[in-house]
Amino acid sequence: MATESVPSMPVRPFVLLQAIENRARAIVRGRTIGSETEKEWTGMAFRVASELYIADRNSIREIMTPVPLAQLPGAKPWLIGVANVRGQLIPVTDLAAFAGLEPIQAGRSTRLIRINHDRNPVGLLIDEVRGFRRIHEAERESAPRESALRAWVRGSYQVDRAVCQHVDLHALVESTLFLDAAAG
Secondary structure: OOOOOOOOOOOOHHHHHHHHHHHHHHHHHOEEEOOEEEOEEEEEEEEEOOEEEEEEHHHEEEEEOOOOOEOOOOEOOOEEEEEEEOOEEEEEEEHHHHOOOOOOOOOOOOEEEEEOOOOOOOEEEEOEEEEEEEEEHHHEOOOOOOOOOHHHEEEEEEEOOEEEEEEOHHHHHHOHHHHOOEOO
16 A cells, blocks of 8 residues: 655744744734733732722832922812922822722822823822722723712723722822812
């Protein structure tokens, strides 16, 4: 019985490695699932009182330990002062108090988030930073959850086996409620 020889394709390791690299780059840009691409973004998870939030990392300029504040007479109680951060004066808001919760009691995990906003460079005092996380749109929860910052929540996601509310910090600091900081 004669055996038929099958022509073999030459092995091209470089071409194979290049295909693997291209596939890996496509996955980093947006997870590929079948023929669809899943959207992905990076957020910073944080806690205010007992509520967990996540904000787009591009809306955050800096995370820092709280700094000394100059008091602002005639301001609403949630506007807790002005900080001098490298020569720039920024108003600082207690995010819990702004949301109608108990004001933050400063502790070892308390942080100040500087918002990356051209017109409203403000600082938000929060209870704790949980770190940066990569978020996939497939992790979005279908049902909205109750939140003290519900007017600025754009959805919720499963993050480290907990539900985090996606808060739009730019919309928050641009809102009339936030900008109307004068007591009276």
